[in-house]
Amino acid sequence: MVAQNAAAMWNALRGIVCVYKPAEASVRKLRRDLIMKICKGLNEVDENQYYRPFKPHTSNATELIQQSVDRSVDLRDHPLVYGPKFDELDLSLSWSNFLGWNTSGVLLFGLRSGTQSARYIRENRSSRAYRIKGVFGQATDTGFKNGKVVERSTWRHIKPFHFDKILSAMQAAHQKKMFEMSGIDMQSQLAYELAAQGPIRPINSKLPIIYGIKCIDYEGPEFTLEIQCINEYETYLVGLIHEIGVRLHSTAHCTAIKCIRHSYFNLDHALLSRHWDLKNILQNIRMCNRILAENEHVLKQTSIALR
Structure with missing residues (x-):
């Protein structure tokens, strides 16, 4: 050490x-x-x-x-x-x-x-990525697997292309809402220039926005989504799974939520609790500080754009 x-x-x-x-x-x-x-x-x-x-x-x-x-x-x-x-x-x-x-x-x-x-x-409102698992055919009172089943439905009519179509529509709706809240015409040159600079942050820090959502695994009735978003919270993500089930004329509940990236940090940088000792913690701090130093200029540019 x-x-x-x-x-x-x-x-x-x-x-x-x-x-x-x-x-x-x-x-x-x-x-x-x-x-x-x-x-x-x-x-x-x-x-x-x-x-x-x-x-x-x-x-x-x-x-x-x-x-x-x-x-x-x-x-x-x-x-x-x-x-x-x-x-x-x-x-x-x-x-x-x-x-x-x-x-x-x-x-x-x-x-x-x-x-x-x-x-x-935290105040820079960096985007986060999640891997969320769900199951079609059952709805629970909490929206999560630990809740009581309150409704059952069929799911075999759901095909992968149906799934992708719904997710694409949801992503497009969020992008449209993001520009509308900014008062920018989506067909304008300004909208193109802003989109080229990276994800646009909404003015309201409490409004969840989805930048990207896709299905990475579907073996009915179980499925796995990968979502890139901002201003999200656990209840919102759980409700999102329920909404997807309703749109596909079925029901669904969430079984697992994992944050796989926050800002410039991902699962490869995360220290497991069994490795929490001084040596590993000090090494992790040095690694994280180096990552922040390497991307400091990007964070500052984003912070200025939010003002």
Whole structure:
């Protein structure tokens, strides 16, 4: 590890850390667990500086006592005297994107001064990509698989080309609404120039917009969608699956939601909870900070365009 002591590690804990959130886990609990892991690791490193192995090289009792005295430490700085040096209340950690209870995938945290970067990404309203699984033929009271089945219907009439037609129409409707809210004619030169620069962000930060939606797997009654969107939330995505079922003259409910990309971070960058230790966290922070530095100019251009 690059850092050799607890103080150096503490100074290096600044920036963005990308973790993997499992389904049926709250973001707040993951935040607490991550803080506990970091503080525990720092305190263990701090204690190891005082508990050095003592290997006497003499059998003489007088010389043995003298060696012990010479190797002693200042008890005023001993962990058993002043307690843990690193406390959970001293570590600031905030999330950049909030994933619902049933949603898994990429989750960004800002650590210490990195909370500013997390806020910058959040306010920049970067697009996210999801992989959503659903099942035709059943509707539940919650729209998710853990709900009670309230309606059953047929699904065998649904063919792949029917599916693709509905998804294309939904994507086109969202793009049209996006331009209408911006007050721009879709047939104008301005609309073309804006579209060439990248996805257009709606002025209303609470309005979900779908930039792309496609079916990547369909083996009736189960299907998998890949969606690129902005301003979304879990309830909206679950309702989207229900709406697709209705449009295809059937019913459907959601079985899984996974965030596979947020801004410039994807599943390859996400740190699993079983790897949450100081070494891996520090490596992840360095990697994420490097990714942000490489794409900083793009984020700034997008931020200016949103004003």
